[in-house]
Amino acid sequence: MSLREHALSLFRSAVGTVRPAPMLKRALKLQGEGCPELLVSSRAFPLKRDLYLVGFGKAVLGMAAAAEEILGDHLVRGIINVPLGIQESLQRAGMQEMLLKPHSRIQVIEGAKNNLPDPEALRGASAIRELAEGLTADDLLLVLISGGGSALLPAPIPPILLEEKEKLTKMLASRGAAIQELNAVRKILSLLKGGGLARLAYPAQVVSLILSDVIGDPLDIIASGPTAASSHSVQDCLQILAKYNLLHSLPSSVEAVLSSSPTKPAAAEDYSHVCNVIIGSNTLALAEAKRHAESLGYVTLVLSAAVCGDVGRVAVLYCQLICLLCLRLASLGEGPRGSELKGNLLQLAAELDIPGLNMAEFLQALQGMGPRKPVCVLAGGETTVQLQGTGKGGRNQELALRVGLGLHRARGVEASNLGRCDVVFLSGGTDGQDGPTDAAGAFCSPELVAEALQEGLDAETFLSNNDSYAFFSHFQHGRHLLVTGLTGTNVMDIQVILIRATDRSRELPLQIF
Numbered sequence: 007m008s009l010r011e012h013a014l015s016l017f018r019s020a021v022g023t024v025r026p027a028p029m030l031k032r033a034l035k036l037q038g039e040g041c042p043e044l045l046v047s048s049r050a051f052p053l054k055r056d057l058y059l060v061g062f063g064k065a066v067l068g069m070a071a072a073a074e075e076i077l078g079d080h081l082v083r084g085i086i087n088v089p090l091g092i093q094e095s096l097q098r099a100g101m102q103e104m105l106l107k108p109h110s111r112i113q114v115i116e117g118a119k120n121n122l123p124d125p126e127a128l129r130g131a132s133a134i135r136e137l138a139e140g141l142t143a144d145d146l147l148l149v150l151i152s153g154g155g156s157a158l159l160p161a162p163i164p165p166i167l168l169e170e171k172e173k174l175t176k177m178l179a180s181r182g183a184a185i186q187e188l189n190a191v192r193k194i195l196s197l198l199k200g201g202g203l204a205r206l207a208y209p210a211q212v213v214s215l216i217l218s219d220v221i222g223d224p225l226d227i228i229a230s231g232p233t234a235a236s237s238h239s240v241q242d243c244l245q246i247l248a249k250y251n252l253l254h255s256l257p258s259s260v261e262a263v264l265s266s267s268p269t270k271p272a273a274a275e276d277y278s279h280v281c282n283v284i285i286g287s288n289t290l291a292l293a294e295a296k297r298h299a300e301s302l303g304y305v306t307l308v309l310s311a312a313v314c315g316d317v318g319r320v321a322v323l324y325c326q327l328i329c330l331l332c333l334r335l336a337s338l339g340e341g342p343r344g345s346e347l348k349g350n351l352l353q354l355a356a357e358l359d360i361p362g363l364n365m366a367e368f369l370q371a372l373q374g375m376g377p378r379k380p381v382c383v384l385a386g387g388e389t390t391v392q393l394q395g396t397g398k399g400g401r402n403q404e405l406a407l408r409v410g411l412g413l414h415r416a417r418g419v420e421a422s423n424l425g426r427c428d429v430v431f432l433s434g435g436t437d438g439q440d441g442p443t444d445a446a447g448a449f450c451s452p453e454l455v456a457e458a459l460q461e462g463l464d465a466e467t468f469l470s471n472n473d474s475y476a477f478f479s480h481f482q483h484g485r486h487l488l489v490t491g492l493t494g495t496n497v498m499d500i501q502v503i504l505i506r507a508t509d510r511s512r513e514l515p516l517q518i519f
């Protein structure tokens with residue numbers, strides 16, 4: 007298999023492990039005949055009670071189908087809010103296993119066109135609210151949560167109107183608010199977010215199974231944490247609104263809710279009836295890819311599952327890392343160039359401030375790798391693209407093209423090392439859709455930009471118009487695009503770096519710095 011085929015297979019194994027069916031099968035088990043119990047993350051919940059299910063998010067249809075399969079007749083009733091058109095598109099894609107069976111006990115409500123709350127999503131949220139409010143101490147509520155859940159569970163606190171909340175959310179997003187900031191505001195203005203759903207379901211036992219699409223898997227941010235204690239107060243919300251210059255243009259309904267909200271976060275409340283479990287995440291996906299890479303013979307390291315920040319700076323980080331890896335594979339020692347690359351990596355990591363990444367430790371681990379073995383570095387997260395042009399693309403295709411350009415430029419300096427290694431870089435969105443395109447991401451190599459120039463395609467020109475999709479679609483008839491179709495899951499993006507010394511490397515004179 008080529009490096010590219012290996013990279014694709016690693017991406018597929020990462021995504022495969024966080025697909026709804028395998029994920030639910032790992033997380034949820036029924037045991038016992040006479041007195042059945044539901045086992046969730048080694049906690050047992052007796053099923054003498056009535057079992058209900060609610061869910062909201064882009065991946066929730068497949069999660070509900072898998073859950074219903076496991077729960078069978080124990081499930082009394084369910085309601086899920088899922089994106090508009092999802093049943094039809096899964097049907098068309100032949101993904102039957104992600105659809106509910108005929109006569110399912112789970113009602114499906116589709117809404118939130120373009121990931122924005124709308125009257126249909128509001129109707130679904132009201133139905134979920136009614137179900138939760140009607141539960142008793144004898145009931146168990148299973149909650150399925152995935153990314154996109156915020157838009158699919160709108161319940162503005164009266165007198166705030168849906169349109170007012172939607173407008174505020176849109177303005178925050180367009181001014182660059184991060185998801186943590188956006189959801190901190192949404193929680194304060196909502197009946198169900200920020201732990202509201204769990205509070206309404208009390209005294210029923212609540213078990214939430216959560217597929218994380220946020221860096222660091224924060225329970226109170228994913229889908230705005232409807233079953234998690236909120237760590238945000240009304241002061242936090244006011245600070246965020248002030249930061250984005252929105253404090254003085256708020257509708258009077260929002261002002262009224264803010265001035266009557268408790269000043270302390272709801273964390274002080276009792277959530278002992280709630281069990282929140284992350285059942286799928288970027289970290290889990292990377293762990294599976296690592297196992298697979300090792301079985302293919304790669305010395306494998308995971309950089310981080312939280313790579314975030316400006317796509318251009320992240321691309322520089324990956325280029326410097328690839329150059330360092332090639333230097334290690336191609337040379338007898340690292341020398342001054344190695345020290346320079348390591349210094350750059352430490353500086354970039356500090357600048358990007360990637361949560362939990364200890365670059366010094368990572369470089370130490372690199373040092374411990376055996377020489378001349380094929381190397382795999384895995385990473386994940388979500389970069390940010392500041393759109394400047396009018397082209398078509400996504401953050402993964404943009405990242406791959408920027409890495410390709412960076413490696414092309416580095417060939418001037420690192421020619422002898424890059425020339426002695428085969429290198430593939432892959433970046434892909436685990437949901438199978440990168441931006442508004444039909445690709446999940448793209449591959450690149452140090453040769454890509456030069457080869458494209460021979461076809462008259464200038465990567466820099468495409469990048470200046472954020473037109474990475476057009477570049478990859480034209481170049482070699484789209485051969486470097488990663489096309490998977492919708493996967494039915496979403497744990498942000500994944501990057502794979504594969505490097506091995508070429509057969510030529512033994513013939514070329516070694517460059518020792």
Ligand SMILES: Nc1ncnc2c1ncn2[C@@H]1O[C@H](COP(=O)(O)OP(=O)(O)OP(=O)(O)O)[C@@H](O)[C@H]1O
Nearest residue numbers: 391397398399400401404437439440441442472496
């Ligand atoms: N032309 C473009 N070039 C590069 N990136 C783009 C372009 N157009 C949109 N994007 C990026 O694509 C992202 C939106 O696409 P997408 O729907 O895949 O992400 P999302 O809304 O974060 O959803 P999810 O997390 O479910 O993937 C934004 O980060 C945006 O900056």
Ligand SMILES: O=C(O)[C@H](O)CO
Nearest residue numbers: 153154155156228229
């Ligand atoms: O729904 C949301 O709030 C985002 O997808 C983050 O989970």
